Amino acid sequence: xxxxxxxxxxxxxxxxxxxxxxxxxxxxxxxxxxxxxxxxxxxxxxxxxxxxxxxxxxxxxxxxxxxxxxxxxxxxxxxxxxxxxxxxxxxxxxxxxxxxxxxxxxxxxxxxxxxxxxxxxxxxxxxxxxxxxxxxxxxxxxxxxxxxxxxxxxxxxxxxxxxxxxxxxxxxxxxxxxxxxxxxxxxxxxxxxxxxxxxxxxxxxxxxxxxxxxxxxxxxxxxxxxxxxxxxxxxxxxxxxxxxxxxxxxxxxxxxxxxxxxxxxxxxxxxxxxxxxxxxxxxxxxxxxxxxxxxxxxxxxxxxxxxxxxxxxxxxxxxxxxxxxxxxxxxxxxxxxxxxxxxxxxxxxxxxxxxxxxxxxxxxxxxxxxxxxxxxxxxxxxxxxxxxxxxxxxxxxxxxxxxxxxxxxxxxxxxxxxxxxxxxxxxxxxxxxxxxxxxxxxxxxxxxxxxxxxxxxxxxxxxxxxxxxxxxxxxxxxxxxxxxxxxxxxxxxx
Amino acid sequence: xxxxxxxxxxxxxxxxxxxxxxxxxxxxxxxxxxxxxxxxxxxxxxxxxxxxxxxxxxxxxxxxxxxxxxxxxxxxxxxxxxxxxxxxxxxxxxxxxxxxxxxxxxxxxxxxxxxxxxxxxxxxxxxxxxxxxxxxxxxxxxxxxxxxxxxxxxxxxxxxxxxxxxxxxxxxxxxxxxxxxxxxxxxxxxxxxxxxxxxxxxxxxxxxxxxxxxxxxxxxxxxxxxxxxxxxxxxxxxxxxxxxxxxxxxxxxxxxxxxxxxxxxxxxxxxxxxxxxxxxxxxxxxxxxxxxxxxxxxxxxxxxxxxxxxxxxxxxxxxxxxxxxxxxxxxxxxxxxxxxxxxxxxxxxxxxxxxxxxxxxxxxxxxxxxxxxxxxxxxxxxxxxxxxxxxxxxxxxxxxxxxxxxxxxxxxxxxxxxxxxxxxxxxxxxxxxxxxxxxxxxxxxxxxxxxxxxxxxxxxxxxxxxxxxxxxxxxxxxxxxxxxxxxxxxxxxx
Numbered sequence: 001x002x003x004x005x006x007x008x009x010x011x012x013x014x015x016x017x018x019x020x021x022x023x024x025x026x027x028x029x030x031x032x033x034x035x036x037x038x039x040x041x042x043x044x045x046x047x048x049x050x051x052x053x054x055x056x057x058x059x060x061x062x063x064x065x066x067x068x069x070x071x072x073x074x075x076x077x078x079x080x081x082x083x084x085x086x087x088x089x090x091x092x093x094x095x096x097x098x099x100x101x102x103x104x105x106x107x108x109x110x111x112x113x114x115x116x117x118x119x120x121x122x123x124x125x126x127x128x129x130x131x132x133x134x135x136x137x138x139x140x141x142x143x144x145x146x147x148x149x150x151x152x153x154x155x156x157x158x159x160x161x162x163x164x165x166x167x168x169x170x171x172x173x174x175x176x177x178x179x180x181x182x183x184x185x186x187x188x189x190x191x192x193x194x195x196x197x198x199x200x201x202x203x204x205x206x207x208x209x210x211x212x213x214x215x216x217x218x219x220x221x222x223x224x225x226x227x228x229x230x231x232x233x234x235x236x237x238x239x240x241x242x243x244x245x246x247x248x249x250x251x252x253x254x255x256x257x258x259x260x261x262x263x264x265x266x267x268x269x270x271x272x273x274x275x276x277x278x279x280x281x282x283x284x285x286x287x288x289x290x291x292x293x294x295x296x297x298x299x300x301x302x303x304x305x306x307x308x309x310x311x312x313x314x315x316x317x318x319x320x321x322x323x324x325x326x327x328x329x330x331x332x333x334x335x336x337x338x339x340x341x342x343x344x345x346x347x348x349x350x351x352x353x354x355x356x357x358x359x360x361x362x363x364x365x366x367x368x369x370x371x372x373x374x375x376x377x378x379x380x381x382x383x384x385x386x387x388x389x390x391x392x393x394x395x396x397x398x399x400x401x402x403x404x405x406x407x408x409x410x411x412x413x414x415x416x417x418x419x420x421x422x423x424x425x426x427x428x429x430x431x432x433x434x435x436x437x438x439x440x441x442x443x444x445x446x447x448x449x450x451x452x453x454x455x456x457x458x459x460x461x462x463x464x465x466x467x468x469x470x471x472x473x474x475x476x477x478x479x480x481x482x483x484x485x486x487x488x489x490x491x492x493x494x
Numbered sequence: 495x496x497x498x499x500x501x502x503x504x505x506x507x508x509x510x511x512x513x514x515x516x517x518x519x520x521x522x523x524x525x526x527x528x529x530x531x532x533x534x535x536x537x538x539x540x541x542x543x544x545x546x547x548x549x550x551x552x553x554x555x556x557x558x559x560x561x562x563x564x565x566x567x568x569x570x571x572x573x574x575x576x577x578x579x580x581x582x583x584x585x586x587x588x589x590x591x592x593x594x595x596x597x598x599x600x601x602x603x604x605x606x607x608x609x610x611x612x613x614x615x616x617x618x619x620x621x622x623x624x625x626x627x628x629x630x631x632x633x634x635x636x637x638x639x640x641x642x643x644x645x646x647x648x649x650x651x652x653x654x655x656x657x658x659x660x661x662x663x664x665x666x667x668x669x670x671x672x673x674x675x676x677x678x679x680x681x682x683x684x685x686x687x688x689x690x691x692x693x694x695x696x697x698x699x700x701x702x703x704x705x706x707x708x709x710x711x712x713x714x715x716x717x718x719x720x721x722x723x724x725x726x727x728x729x730x731x732x733x734x735x736x737x738x739x740x741x742x743x744x745x746x747x748x749x750x751x752x753x754x755x756x757x758x759x760x761x762x763x764x765x766x767x768x769x770x771x772x773x774x775x776x777x778x779x780x781x782x783x784x785x786x787x788x789x790x791x792x793x794x795x796x797x798x799x800x801x802x803x804x805x806x807x808x809x810x811x812x813x814x815x816x817x818x819x820x821x822x823x824x825x826x827x828x829x830x831x832x833x834x835x836x837x838x839x840x841x842x843x844x845x846x847x848x849x850x851x852x853x854x855x856x857x858x859x860x861x862x863x864x865x866x867x868x869x870x871x872x873x874x875x876x877x878x879x880x881x882x883x884x885x886x887x888x889x890x891x892x893x894x895x896x897x898x899x900x901x902x903x904x905x906x907x908x909x910x911x912x913x914x915x916x917x918x919x920x921x922x923x924x925x926x927x928x929x930x931x932x933x934x935x936x937x938x939x940x941x942x943x944x945x946x947x948x949x950x951x952x953x954x955x956x957x958x959x960x961x962x963x964x965x966x967x968x969x970x971x972x973x974x975x976x977x978x979x980x981x982x983x984x985x986x987x988x
Contacts, residue, residue, distance in 0.1 A: 034572070035565045042562055046560075047560065068537045070534050071534065072649055072665050073529050074529070076604060077603055079604060080603035080604050086604060091594060094592075095594075097592065098588075098589040099653040100586055100589075101573070102585070109570070110574050112570075135527065135534050159593040171566050171567070346638075
């Protein structure tokens with residue numbers, strides 16, 4: 001619908017950040033809205049997000065979760081109930097103070113009606129732990145009411161000062177799971193399970209390799225005992241936190257007085273987790289795979305997996321191409337492949353080629369009069385931009401296999417890139433040099449927030465996570481020389 | 495998860511309104527939240543809404559629409575751009591005035607930071623015409639950019655004074671379609687097409703018969719040229735507006751200066767429609783079919799379509815029942831039927847029976863030791879509460895057919911109820927009498943808002959719609975005796 005701008009994208013090598021911003025706009029994924037920091041997710045971008053949602057939702061349901069919906073607005077006082085939580089979230093949020101407008105006395109538009117001031121201000125949810133635990137209080141009496149395994153798909157708002165489309169916006173879309181358990185062990189197991197669900201989704205669907213780990217105290221979710229994270233590496237070597245799962249202990253149960261009678265007939269506070277991924281994943285998807293020609297989408301999330309473009313000189317040639325393409329479309333669809341036949345007359349093939357490249361369609365098939373004679377078709381795969389000729393016979397199975405190959409290939413490519421840019425570093429000099437080049441640095445750290453903050457101050461590198469399955473050999477802190485239990489991942493990050 | 499209250503529901507005959515409120519709570523559909531007028535949609539209620547969403551979304555996509563997402567917040571000034579629109583929506587809405595909280599100087603919680611006042615207040619969307627047409631301005635230059643056929647699934651907020659769960663809540667979930675067209679004819683055709691999509695969904699999926707019609711000027715959407723509606727009749731004879739589709743003319747295009755170059759190379763304002771259905775449909779669904787035992791759900795929207803309950807005296811009997819049920823589950827699932835086998839040990843069969851009745855599960859199968867000997871199974875259908883014995887052979891196909899029969903039956907029952915409570919009325923005395931009894935009154939009206947409002951004042955009846963395929967015979971207004979083009983539908987309404 002929007003005007004397609006086929007003008008050159010900024011090249012990644014010239015300005016990676018500008019390339020990203022250009023691509024979001026030019027590929028019709030999103031645009032800035034009239035409201036500061038809030039984006040419009042355009043149909044093509046939203047179609048990718050819908051595919052992500054469907055895949056995630058299926059995985060949540062397979063692991064026993066159910067969806068529900070909790071209010072958008074949270075009473076201001078709820079935020080203060082959990083001491084760490086309010087520090088993390090109350091500071092920059094949208095506050096509703098009134099419930100009515102009235103005509104301006106000067107006849108120009110409308111003004112806030114001062115008489116419609118709310119008794120207690122309401123906050124647009126930055127995250128829903130507080131309102132949900134206030135609700136769970138009514139749902140839980142005994143161990144028989146547990147576990148509660150709820151998820152909600154919702155919009156949330158955090159009044160960010162510096163915003164970037166998908167990566168950091170004031171309003172964003174996400175899902176937030178909130179579970180309640182009878183024991184610490186069960187809650188910890190749930191938080192870890194969801195970390196693995198996220199990891200599986202990132203690697204299998206998004207083709208984005210991730211490191212699973214635990215956050216340091218300084219990087220933890222406000223109100224959590226432990227925050228688990230999946231961390232991806234972008235092409236520029238910067239880390240992108242792609243999903244988090246929190247073991248909340250009994251913090252929110254205590255804040256909202258949620259107790260249950262356990263099997264020994266004793267009252268106990270309920271154990272909690274929460275976990276979420278957001279439209280930020282779109283940023284990870286874009287920055288992991290795309291190139292100077294535009295988006296590269298993993299076949300599993302591409303709204304259009306295959307585009308077929310006819311090349312013809314006259315109506316007769318188009319007709320004979322149509323005759324070949326019709327049954328192909330049927331067969332491809334029957335294989336569950338989303339295919340578009342673009343025989344629109346008002347755009348030249350070259351324009352179409354560039355457009356579908358920009359949009360990241362994984363496979364392009366081009367069919368001309370000569371192909372029909374030879375029973376062949378030209379196949380272009382978006383990930384490598386390679387073209388070759390294939391037989392028209394069984395082209396559908398050929399394409400189905402090719403889509404799988406592309407899915408695997410872009411994952412492997414991203415994984416190799418991460419390996420190439422992951423460094424084991426043992427000296428502070430080396431650390432400072434490597435961090436400038438980008439990438440993940442595996443280094444020892446003494447476990448203190450003080451050291452972590454000093455390293456951040458000097459190098460802008462943060463500890464992305466303590467990897468779950470990393471090398472557990474102890475060593476000495478890269479900065480202080482004090483004992484370290486294991487290497488952690490340092491990187492600059494989005 | 496919640497405690498199941500099997501205590502008697504209020505009977506419909508005793509207090510229909512209380513019966514509805516009780517049922518929403520007891521069937522675990524929703525509950526009030528800590529925020530005035532905002533509900534929590536509980537997992538069982540949300541599962542029904544998800545099924546509705548999926549069915550509607552499929553229909554939108556089949557008719558060429560795509561989803562997108564627009565911001566939650568709307569600049570206050572946008573509302574004033576369209577004169578009628580601001581009258582309709584600016585008056586009761588949630589107003590965001592600040593973007594930060596800070597610690598209270600008295601150390602007790604947080605307060606609004608007066609220094610974080612927004613330059614222009616933002617409104618939580620009560621509907622999104624304004625922000626969307628402000629966006630479409632950037633998307634449309636020429637007739638080639640048209641039509642735009644966008645939909646969004648979103649939460650909206652209207653600060654209602656009196657709220658009832660699902661029927662009228664401050665925050666509610668809905669979808670809103672917003673389309674842009676090159677001609678008046680195309681926009682009118684779109685508004686009518688979506689009315690028929692809604693009607694088809696209501697009748698085929700919800701099993702709720704609806705009258706399709708046009709709203710009078712007084713009942714029109716604020717900013718529309720014409721509002722189309724589907725009107726359903728509840729069991730108490732009151733009408734429930736279940737979906738609306740608006741032909742907006744060029745009103746929003748003019749307000750936001752959205753022009754296009756037409757095929758004759760002339761500048762013209764774009765033509766618009768918008769259309770929406772909301773979680774209010776849940777209210778229509780509940781009130782159309784349910785009874786004094788609880789929910790009655792149409793099979794097409796029931797989260798659980800079939801429940802199987804074993805009756806056994808010992809482990810051995812349970813094991814032999816399990817052996818029969820396992821392949822049944824597989825086969826039912828392969829037929830696309832959602833089935834639950836409830837062999838939980840900690841609840842007695844009688845409790846389970848009442849619970850699944852309350853939850854509206856369409857078919858209950860009960861299997862005992864005697865049944866296994868006889869190769870039979872007890873079948874209970876929720877719509878009629880009739881029980882009978884069926885053969886275990888081919889029980890899956892039998893159940894599949896029964897589900898269809900139930901879907902048809904509850905539709906026919908609702909349709910007959912509407913027919914029985916629809917009256918052709920020709921005198922004012924008769925009108926006043928009939929309206930007290932409830933139901934739809936087909937009567938003549940002189941076409942003026944003045945008369946419409948007087949009738950409303952005297953009888954609380956509103957004109958629900960001017961039916962599209964009603965009798966077009968002219969007559970005389972029931973109230974003023976002035977000429978009338980056709981009968982319209984009067985009713986009291988939710």
